[in-house]
Amino acid sequence: MDIQIAILCDAATDNNGKLNILGTFDTICTGQLPAVHPQCSIAVRMTFNKVEEGPHKVNLNFVDEDGHPLIPSLPPIPVEVVVPDDSIFVSRNFIVNIQHLKFDKPGLYSVDIAMDGRQVGSIPLLVKYLPAKQAGAPEADYKED
Numbered sequence: 001m002d003i004q005i006a007i008l009c010d011a012a013t014d015n016n017g018k019l020n021i022l023g024t025f026d027t028i029c030t031g032q033l034p035a036v037h038p039q040c041s042i043a044v045r046m047t048f049n050k051v052e053e054g055p056h057k058v059n060l061n062f063v064d065e066d067g068h069p070l071i072p073s074l075p076p077i078p079v080e081v082v083v084p085d086d087s088i089f090v091s092r093n094f095i096v097n098i099q100h101l102k103f104d105k106p107g108l109y110s111v112d113i114a115m116d117g118r119q120v121g122s123i124p125l126l127v128k129y130l131p132a133k134q135a136g137a138p139e140a141d142y143k144e145d
Contacts, residue, residue, distance in 0.1 A: 001052055003043040003121045004091070004112060012043035014093045019045050027126045028103070034126065038102040042111050042123065044094040048081040055080055059114040060096055065107050076113065103127045 010023030021043055029035060042060055057076040063069055074096060083090045103109070108128040113121040 001115060001119065002047045002048055003044065004066060004120050005043060006111075006123050007043050008111065008123055008125055009041050009043055009096075010039065010094045014095060014133070017036060017091065017093070018096075019093045026124055027128060029128045029130050030091040030103070030106075031130055031132060033106070033129055034102050034104045037103070038055045039097070039099050040101060041098070042094075042096040045084045045091060046094070046115075047089045047091045048083065049089045052098075053081050056116055057111075059117075060094070061107065061114070062101075063112060064105075064109050069102075070109060071101070097123055097131065105129075105138055 005019065005021075007021065007024045008026065009021050010025075012119075013020045028035065034047070042062075043061070044058075046058075056079050058079060060074050061069060062071050062074075077094055079092055079094075081090060088097050106127045109127060111123040111125070112119055113123070129142040
């Protein structure tokens, strides 16, 4: 198994095996806490070879820097790997859409990727708090870097 892509983005779709990604990011800047990100997607593309044929389970867990879940644990994603006889590998796309993602504090967050109970990757996300510079000045707009 090889992870070709693992990202956070504004949106992702799968079109007959093609992974379409819009607006990747790894940092969120906010002028207020808690911050709520309205919509994002986790997009993962994995390749499997013949020796990996069979049933597998992929887990995606969104956690804070202490390993505590940011959202309830997502159910395992079952994948049946079958490599066609005329091929050497097969690719699979995994997309999870998340709405109203809440961050209570700044810091490092991550989406941990596991297959069959073994961690195989991680997607980092840094949340930065940027308070207003002057008293009475409007707070910084919520933005992604």
